[in-house]
Amino acid sequence: MDALALFCTASLLAGGLYWFVCVLGSAEQKGKRAVHLSGGSISSEKVQDKYNQYWSFFRRPKEIETTEKVPAFVDTFYNLVTDIYEWGWGQSFHFSPSIPGKSHRDATRLHEEMAVDLLNVKPGARILDAGCGVGGPMRAIASHSGANVVGITINEYQVNRARMHNKKAGLDSQCEVVCGNFLQMPFADDSFDGAYSIEATCHAPKLEEVYAEIYRVLKPGSMYLSYEWVTTELYHADDPEHVEIVQGIERGDALPGLRSYSDIAEIARKVGFEMVKEKDLAKPPARPWWLRLKMGRLAYWRNHILVTVLAWLGIAPKGVVDVHEMLFKTADYLTRGGDTGIFTPMHMILCRKPVKKDSFTFRIDAALLIVDVGLGALNIEVDGIVFNCSRRKFK
Ligand SMILES: C=C(CC[C@@H](C)[C@H]1CC[C@H]2C3=CC[C@H]4[C@H](C)[C@@H](O)CC[C@]4(C)[C@H]3CC[C@]12C)C(C)C
């Protein structure tokens, strides 16, 4: 009898443990397991120090506004979170509207495919992924469109992960990954047939700098699409709850400061883009993008226990518990941002680099002459006054 009771208790415990670890909103994503959680390129013993250093940035917010320091701060952040993201979310580090009857994976993929469909590129085209993470979107986009994708990320650990996933997926001939700063890209002018950035340019201290750089590398006539993190028209800077939510999002996501939705198109135009379309993809009838985060809460509790046990056993680096706790709180701020409607991670802009008109300049008698032969017209500008000289003799 005693043996039977012992057996039943043990079976119940084993069943409960199996349910807790494996069934309850399974976090184990293809390619990453809890026992492999690391601090990215940071050695195990330095994870805790780097986490403390990450937080110290927020004690001197002025430094986050300094362009030169932000990439290093973002790089540290991604060393700390990349494994946890892959383990608990997947290979695409972004949100997407939930779609009834479709899995998160399918909804994510559709959101990515829509981006490249809008870019209108042909198979074999060369397109840029600015801020590519471990390449989830890049692989979906390459296989959907037949385009060759070049991704850039500031984080070397992500470069290695992305290359490994590309190879595993048999897409390494179509997908290239470069380690670098999207504010100063190692690419030639006019060298891409299209570009996109998915929830990445929010890390740039000055949006105009990254947009100008993307503009530079695009061929004239080609398109750029971005999904931007912004505050919406419902955000009020004088509402303490709104301020708390936005600050929580910024701190848990390495953002130098969230922008307003109204700044985005203006900045794109300022660097020279023509605006083709602008839309907040989170607006109804789209279903909430934050539903997935909200539904995952119980699994995140389970993850927290797992991470704590693994760190205690010395399998995961000690600092991982703090990083996980930070993400746990961030999930709550993001959910509140969604519930209140003051924040969206998918304010979409689609824009085009205009086709250049050929022009040349020469000087006569110290007056500056610009001869513009675009669209077949012959316009001559002398000291700011434009003469239309088409079909006229001009001396
Ligand atoms: C675009 C960015 C990242 C967006 C999202 C991919 C991530 C934002 C918050 C992350 C997460 C929060 C909670 C974690 C949870 C506690 C853990 O157990 C499993 C992973 C999380 C779900 C994690 C996954 C990725 C996010 C949803 C930013 C940085 C610009």
Ligand SMILES: C[S@@+](CC[C@H](N)C(=O)[O-])C[C@H]1O[C@@H](n2cnc3c(N)ncnc32)[C@H](O)[C@@H]1O
């Ligand atoms: C939230 S992740 C999104 C990744 C990818 N777009 C996706 O959806 O899976 C943001 C990405 O932007 C990259 N990033 C941020 N600042 C960068 C910079 N200055 N230069 C290059 N990449 C940067 C990060 O390294 C990270 O890969």
